[in-house]
Amino acid sequence: MRVLSQRRLGGPEVLEVVEVERPRPRADEVLVRVHAVGVNAVDRLARSGASPFFGDPPFVLGRDVSGVVVRAGRDVTAFRPGDEVFAMTGGGGYAEYVTVRADHAAPKPASVDHVHAAAAPTACLLAWQALVGVGRVGPGSRVLVHAAAGGVGHIAVQIAKVEGAYVIGTARADKHGFLRTLGVDEPLDYTTTDFALTVRGVDIAFDLVGGDYGPRSVATLRPGGLLVSAALDDLGLSPDEAAVRGARFEPVAVRPSGSVLGKAAALMAAGRLRPHVLAVLPLEEAGKAHEMGATGRTQGKIVLTVTEEDRAPGL
Numbered sequence: 001m002r003v004l005s006q007r008r009l010g011g012p013e014v015l016e017v018v019e020v021e022r023p024r025p026r027a028d029e030v031l032v033r034v035h036a037v038g039v040n041a042v043d044r045l046a047r048s049g050a051s052p053f054f055g056d057p058p059f060v061l062g063r064d065v066s067g068v069v070v071r072a073g074r075d076v077t078a079f080r081p082g083d084e085v086f087a088m089t090g091g092g093g094y095a096e097y098v099t100v101r102a103d104h105a106a107p108k109p110a111s112v113d114h115v116h117a118a119a120a121p122t123a124c125l126l127a128w129q130a131l132v133g134v135g136r137v138g139p140g141s142r143v144l145v146h147a148a149a150g151g152v153g154h155i156a157v158q159i160a161k162v163e164g165a166y167v168i169g170t171a172r173a174d175k176h177g178f179l180r181t182l183g184v185d186e187p188l189d190y191t192t193t194d195f196a197l198t199v200r201g202v203d204i205a206f207d208l209v210g211g212d213y214g215p216r217s218v219a220t221l222r223p224g225g226l227l228v229s230a231a232l233d234d235l236g237l238s239p240d241e242a243a244v245r246g247a248r249f250e251p252v253a254v255r256p257s258g259s260v261l262g263k264a265a266a267l268m269a270a271g272r273l274r275p276h277v278l279a280v281l282p283l284e285e286a287g288k289a290h291e292m293g294a295t296g297r298t299q300g301k302i303v304l305t306v307t308e309e310d311r312a313p314g315l
Contacts, residue, residue, distance in 0.1 A: 001019070001020060001021075001022045001095060001096040001097050002017055002018070002019060002095065002096050002283075003017070003018060003019075003020050003060045003092075003094060003095035003096070004016070004017055004018075004060065004061070004062075004094035004095070004283055004284070004286050005017075005018050005020075005058050005059070005060050005094075006047060006057050006058060006059065006061075007057050007058045008057050009047070009048060009049035009057060010047070010048065010049075011047075011048070011287075012047070012286070012287030012288070012290045012291055013287060014047065015047065015061075015094075015286050015287050015290075017283075017284060022096075022097050023092075023097060023098070023099045024071075024099070025071055025072065025073045025076075025099045026073050026099070027073040027074050027075040027076075028073055028075050028076065028101055028102055028103070029073045029076070029099045029100060029101050029102060030069045030071065030072045030073065030076055030079050030085070030099070030100055030102050030105065031069070031070050031071040031072075031097060031098075031099055032065060032067040032068065032069055032070070032085060032087070032097065032098055032099070032100055032105075033067045033068045033069075033070050033096065033097055033307075034065050034066075034067040034093060034095060034096060034097060034098055034306045034307075035066055035067045035068065035114035035115075035118070035305070035306055035307045035309075036065070036066050036067070036114040036115045036117070036118035036303050036304065036305050036306060036307075037062045037064060037065050037066075037093040037094055037118055037283070037303070037304050037306065038062075038063075038064030038065075038093075038118045038119045038120070038121065038122065038123075038301055038302075038303050038304075039062075039286070039289045039290070039293055039301070039302040039303065039304060040063060040064065040122050040151070041151075041232060041293065042063065042122075042232070043061040043062065043063075043290065044290045044293055044294055045232065046059070046061060047061060047290065050233075051232065051233070053091075054091050059091065059092075060091060060092045060093075060094050060095055061091065061093070061094050061286075062089070062091065062092060062093025062094035062095070062098075062304075063088050063089050063090070063091060063093055063121070063122055064086075064087075064088055064089075064093060064118050064119070064120070064121040064122050065086065065087055065089055065093040065098055065100070065118060065121075066084075066085070066086040066087075066108055066114040066115075066117035066118040067084070067085065067086075067098075067114065067306075068082065068083070068084055068085075069081055069082065069083045069084075069085055070097070072102070073102070076102040078102050078103075078105075078258075079102060079105065079107075083107065084107065084108040084110075084114075085100070085105040085106065085107060085108055086105070086106060086108045086114075086117040086118065086120060086121055086261065086265075087100045087104050087105035087106065087121060087256070087258070087261065088104060088121035088122050088125055088254070088256045088261075089104065089256070090256075094283060094286060094304065095306070096306055101256070102258070103257075103258045103259075104256040104257065104258050105258050105261070106258045106259075106261035106262040106264075106265050107262070107265060108265070109265050109266075109268050109269035110269075111268075111269055112265075112268050112269070114305075115277055115280055115303050115305065116268075116274075116275050116277055116303075117268075117275075118303050119151075119275035119276075119277050119300070119301035119303050120155070120261075120264060120268070120275045121256075121261060122152070122254055123151050123152045123154075123155040123156075123275065123301065124155055124159075124260070124261060124264040124273070124275075125254050125255065125256065125257060125260055125261065125264075126152050126156075126230055126252070126254040127152055127155045127156035127159045127206075128159055128260050128263070128264065129252055129254065129255060129257075129260070130156070130206055130228045130230060130252045131143065131156060131159055131160055131163070131204065131206060131228070132159065132163065134226070134228055134250050134252055135203075135204040135206075135226055135228055137159075137160055137163045137164075137165050137203075137204055138163055138164060138165070139163070139164030139165075140164065140165070140166070141160070141163070141164070141165040141166070141203045141204060142165070142166050142168070142201055142202050142203045142204075142222075143160045143165045143166065143167050143168070143202070143203065143204045143205075143206065144167075144168045144169075144170075144195070144199060144202045144204070144205040144206065144217065144220055145157050145160065145167060145168070145169045145170070145184075145206045145208075146169075146170050146190075146205070146206065146207050146208050146209050146213055146217070147170065147171070147208040147209055148167075148169025148170055148171050148179055148182075148184060148187075149169070149171040149172075149175040149178055149179060149299045149300070150208065150298060150299070150300075151298065151300060151301045152208055152230065153169070153171075153206075153208055154178075154179075154182055154275075154276055154299070154300055155273070155275065156206055156208075157169055157179070157182045157183060157184055158182055158183065158267075158272070158273050158274070159267075159273070161182070161183035162267060162272055162273065165204075166185050166186075167183065167184050167185050167186070168184070168185065168186040168187075168188060168195075168199055168202070169182075169184040169186070169187055169188065170187075170188050170189075170190040170195060171187060171188075171189070171190070172189060172190070172191055172297075173189040173191070173192070175187075175299060176189070178276075178299060194216075195216070195217075195220060196216035196217070196219040196220065197219075199220040200220060200222075201220075201222050202217075202220045202221050202222065202225055203221075203222060203225050203226065204225065204226050204227075204228060205217040205218075205220055205221060205225070205226070205227045205228070206228050206229075206230070207227060207228070207229040207230070207231055207236075208230055208231065209231060210229070210231025210232065210233060210234045210235060210236060211231075211234050211236050212236055213231075213236060214227060214229055214231070214235055214236025214237045214249075215236050215237045215241070218237070218242055218245050218247045218249075221246075221247045223246050223247075224246065224247070224248065225247055225248070226247070226248045226249075226250065227242060227247055227248070227249045227250070228249075228250050228251075228252055229249070229250070229251050229252070230251075230252050230253070230254070231251075235251055237249065275300065275301060276299065276300030276301065277300055277301055277302075277303050278292075278298050278299050278300045278301060278302055279292060279302045279303075280302075280303050280304075280305060281302070281303075281304055281305070282304065282305055283304045283305065283306050285304070286304055289302045289304060
């Protein structure tokens with residue numbers, strides 16, 4: 001099978017198409033024919049060596065996949081060949097085939113194409129685990145989402161709204177129209193307005209930026225409010241430092257879960273959760289996708305297609 005691999009760390013140019021043996025599923029896994037794979041910040045960081053998510057090269061990037069089961073391990077009862085699934089994997093998604101633990105996958109909604117399903121796993125899991133699992137968001141909660149138009153942020157906004165929250169979202173002014181279509185009640189332009197001085201009474205702040213966004217977000221919280229951070233590197237403060245300021249602080253790291261993806265699938269099927277796809281590129285152009293993502297100005301997700309039938313115009 002074809003995979004997009006890398007033999008050394010570096011820029012987008014290190015990604016190359018190579019031929020390798022097709023993997024075989026273990027007893028608890030399914031072998032998936034990949035139709036589309038979502039691009040995440042972790043891919044760029046691992047490719048460059050900024051973070052060792054996949055260890056030392058050679059390795060194959062890609063955690064978010066959507067495709068069709070072609071073989072199931074002997075202990076798998078939830079899926080059979082021909083089933084359409086989407087999942088967050090441990091890597092290896094930039095390929096024609098990938099093995100996935102069955103309990104990490106969920107049935108793809110019939111009304112959602114592979115491209116949009118591949119945009120969902122990491123973003124849905126991280127937002128759900130942060131806001132619902134840790135934050136216990138519910139009706140009347142005031143939620144502040146940073147980078148609200150980004151790959152995880154735009155999903156977090158929608159999950160918070162499904163749970164009945166009032167949502168404040170930070171993004172540049174040219175993205176405020178997009179934020180309102182997602183349900184954001186109060187868009188805030190971080191380039192002209194200091195949220196640390198103007199936003200108050202927040203129950204849950206979700207930091208997807210890092211650095212000084214953490215300590216500045218504490219100022220927006222009500223007494224005892226919660227800061228949840230999914231920043232990949234610099235969290236900006238510690239739980240003890242937050243506690244001194246009367247706040248709670250919980251760093252979160254995304255975990256695979258087929259059951260949570262099943263809940264997200266139900267919302268997508270009902271039209272209550274819509275992954276936004278900014279761009280669709282063929283697998284061979286992953287380097288270009290990484291360059292687009294590195295700007296920090298993307299709106300929604302970038303998705304790579306592996307099969308020709310998923311390269312439809314207008315996505």
